[in-house]
Amino acid sequence: MCLAIPAEVEEVNFPIAIVNFGGTRKEVRIDLLPDVRVGDYVLVHVGYAIQKVDVKEVEELAAIYQKLQEEGIL
Amino acid sequence: MNKKELISKISEKIHEEAKDAGKIKIMHLCGTHEDTITKYNLRSLLPDNIKLLSGPGCPVCIIPDEDLQKVFHLIEKENIIFTTFGDMARVPHNGKSLFYYKAKGYDIRIVYSIFDAIKIARNSSRTVVHFGIGFETTMPSTALAILDAPENFCVFSSHRYFIPAMEHLISLGVEVNGFINPGHVSTITGIKAYEKIKKYGIPQIISGFEPEDVMLSILKLIKAIKRGDAEVFNEYTRAVTYDGNVMAQKVMDDVFSVDDWEWRGLGVVPRSGAVIKEEYSEFDVVKVFEDAFSDFVPVEDKAKKACRCGDVLRGIITPLDCPLFNKRCTPKDPVGACMVSFEGTCNIWAKFGVERN
Ligand code: SF4
Ligand code: SF4
Numbered sequence: 001m002c003l004a005i006p007a008e009v010e011e012v013n014f015p016i017a018i019v020n021f022g023g024t025r026k027e028v029r030i031d032l033l034p035d036v037r038v039g040d041y042v043l044v045h046v047g048y049a050i051q052k053v054d055v056k057e058v059e060e061l062a063a064i065y066q067k068l069q070e071e072g073i074l
Numbered sequence: 075m076n077k078k079e080l081i082s083k084i085s086e087k088i089h090e091e092a093k094d095a096g097k098i099k100i101m102h103l104c105g106t107h108e109d110t111i112t113k114y115n116l117r118s119l120l121p122d123n124i125k126l127l128s129g130p131g132c133p134v135c136i137i138p139d140e141d142l143q144k145v146f147h148l149i150e151k152e153n154i155i156f157t158t159f160g161d162m163a164r165v166p167h168n169g170k171s172l173f174y175y176k177a178k179g180y181d182i183r184i185v186y187s188i189f190d191a192i193k194i195a196r197n198s199s200r201t202v203v204h205f206g207i208g209f210e211t212t213m214p215s216t217a218l219a220i221l222d223a224p225e226n227f228c229v230f231s232s233h234r235y236f237i238p239a240m241e242h243l244i245s246l247g248v249e250v251n252g253f254i255n256p257g258h259v260s261t262i263t264g265i266k267a268y269e270k271i272k273k274y275g276i277p278q279i280i281s282g283f284e285p286e287d288v289m290l291s292i293l294k295l296i297k298a299i300k301r302g303d304a305e306v307f308n309e310y311t312r313a314v315t316y317d318g319n320v321m322a323q324k325v326m327d328d329v330f331s332v333d334d335w336e337w338r339g340l341g342v343v344p345r346s347g348a349v350i351k352e353e354y355s356e357f358d359v360v361k362v363f364e365d366a367f368s369d370f371v372p373v374e375d376k377a378k379k380a381c382r383c384g385d386v387l388r389g390i391i392t393p394l395d396c397p398l399f400n401k402r403c404t405p406k407d408p409v410g411a412c413m414v415s416f417e418g419t420c421n422i423w424a425k426f427g428v429e430r431n
Contacts (some may be wrong), residue, residue, distance in 0.1 A: 003106050003417070004211065004258045029189055031218050032322045043261060043313055046159070046208070047187025048215045051261040051319055057312040064286070065075055073293065074083055 004043035006053050009036055019044060077286060084289040085119040091296045092121045099125045099249055100295055101389050103240065104256035105132035105417020106283050112426045114285040124296065127389035129248075130239055131256055133208045134161045134415035135387060136337040140372045141232045142167050145205060146175070148230075148359070151366045155181045155198060157191035158205040164414045168375045188219040195227040202227050203359050206348075209236040210262045213348060214322035217329035220350065220357045230359040233348035234335060237267050242343045244274050248388055252295035253278040254288070257310045264318025268306040279307040280314050329354055338411060339384030381410035386419050393420040394430050 007019035007026070015031045019042065029048045030036050042049035056063070068074040092098070102108065108128045111117060117126055130136050142165060149156055149172075156172070163172035163184060176182040181200075185191050188204055195202035206216045206229040213233045220229060236259050244250075253276060255268060260280045268278055277298035281291035291309045298305060308314055326348075335347025350358035360367065381403070382396040393399045393412070403409040405424050412418035 004261070029187075029215075029218075032214055032319055032325070034321070043258070045211055045258065046215055047189050048218075050211065050214070050258070050322065051313050054312040065080060068290070073290070074087060 004045035004050060006041050006055070007044050009038055009040045009042060009049075012036060012038055017042075017049065019049070077284075080286050081114075081119070081289055084286065084293055088119075088124065088289070088293050088296060089121050091293065091300070092124050095123065095296055095300055097123050097125070098251045098296060098299055099127055100252045100254060100292060101127040101129045101243075101248070101250045102254035102281075102288075103129040103131040103236070104254075104259070105135075105415065105419070105422070106258070107131065107254060107256070107281065107288060108419050108422050109417065110283050110285055110288055112422045112428060116285060116288060119289070120292070124292070126292070127250070128386070128392075128419045129243065129389050130337065130340060130387040131236075132412070132415050132417040132419075133212070133234065134165065135383065135411045135418045136234065136239075136339065137162075137165075137207060137232050137411070138336045138338045139167050139375060139378075140336070141230075143372055144367065144370055145172070145230060146170060147370050148203065148363060148366055149175050149180050149182070152363060153200065155183060155194060155200050155202045156205070157183045157185045157188075157194060157202060159186075159207065160184045161415045161417075162205055162207055164408065165411050166375075166377075166408060166414070168373065169377070188215050192219055192223060192227060195224050198226065200226065201362075204229050206231045206233050208233060209256070209259050210326070211256075211258045213330065214262060214319070214325050217325040220329050220354050221325070223357055225356070228357045228359045228362045229350065231330070231348050231350050233330070234337065234343070234346045235332065235348060236346075237263065237271070238346040239337060239340060239343050240268075240271055241274075242340055242346070243388065244271075244276070246340070246388065248390070250276060250389070251299050252276060254291050254295070255280045255306075257282050257287075257314065260308075260310065260314045260318065262319045262322045264320075265306055265308050265314065265316045267318065272304050272306065275302075275304045277304050277307070280310050282310040282312065337387075339387035377409055383410040383412045383420075386412050393423045394428070396420070400424055 011018040412420040
């Protein structure tokens with residue numbers, strides 16, 4: 001129900017943005033994130049962008065692994 | 075290194091840490107976490123002394139039957155258009171559901187966003203009533219809609235604040251050594267919202283939804299539990315900040331005030347209900363249709379006598395302990411709410427074929 005899915009912002013026309021979910025383009029409301037820019041990644045929930053996401057941290061497993069080692073977790 | 079290797083590395087580390095840790099119960103509070111855990115069979119990667127419980131993390135599951143019956147009552151009495159998210163439409167009560175009403179010819183529309191409900195209202199002269207469900211993640215969108223709604227639009231608020239439910243769970247005496255906090259609720263509330271739960275001495279971690287996120291959160295919790303450290307940790311750093319989405323918090327505060335509302339399985343949870351404030355009462359279904367509700371009387375659903383959703387939601391039992399699970403109660407023909415919602419534990423366990431071994 002409150003699952004949120006990351007999408008890339010492709011066009012901004014406040015309060016609406018066009019975002020791309022891995023190929024599918026969709027209109028979302030950005031009232032809650034007025035400073036989003038084209039190229040940002042946002043979490044989309046029930047048609048609203050609710051927070052920005054740092055994609056680098058999502059996509060690079062090697063970076064995650066290194067971070068964990070530095071933190072002494074692994 | 076790939077994902078699988080990373081996960082098995084974390085699993086090894088968990089086994090190592092857990093050796094001298096005694097019995098540990100970790101409760102997650104989010105249906106999407108249960109989905110990840112069951113889909114990737116993460117419980118099988120944990121040692122026997124580490125138990126993962128699922129809590130009241132699905133907003134569809136925790137809405138009590140009384141709210142649902144009020145909605146049915148309204149639909150029967152008034153000539154309205156009723157909009158809802160899809161999951162909610164299948165929750166049964168006494169053999170009826172929103173889909174039942176739709177099939178009977180009532181004007182029930184499934185929407186993806188409350189924004190779609192507003193569009194319907196703008197194109198109609200009839201009153202549109204939207205079923206406002208969801209925790210802090212969903213509430214800001216409802217608040218925004220209310221601030222921008224046409225006159226023929228109102229909301230049935232079944233929204234509930236999640237964080238008071240954590241405190242309530244602890245007060246009910248549910249035995250938990252650590253919490254995995256809901257990631258998307260936290261994007262809105264921020265880490266700071268959990269500060270006041272620290273006093274109970276139970277460590278918490280805000281977690282993302284990939285299997286490695288959940289495994290890592292478990293590892294960090296076990297370490298914290300061993301140290302006796304009751305901090306609020308944040309594993310979901312890519313999306314959750316200390317302050318959260320301040321603008322969303324403000325919109326919620328503008329539109330809603332709090333009240334003590336009931337949850338399925340938890341009873342009345344103090345300060346958890348999101349009441350539409352007096353200044354916006356023209357968008358509050360309870361006020362707009364006051365007369366229609368005056369003769370409302372709740373009735374019990376006999377079919378649910380044996381349903382144990384309440385215990386599933388408190389993490390006291392797993393779905394396998396419910397005698398109806400996958401027999402009388404299935405995703406196709408659910409008895410209880412936990413079997414309906416895609417984030418309900420019973421639905422997830424049935425979908426991924428979890429069985430007693
Ligand atoms: S509403 Fe949010 S916290 Fe609750 S189950 Fe859904 S994703 Fe998890
Ligand atoms: S299996 Fe069905 S009846 Fe049993 S607790 Fe789950 S939802 Fe309720």
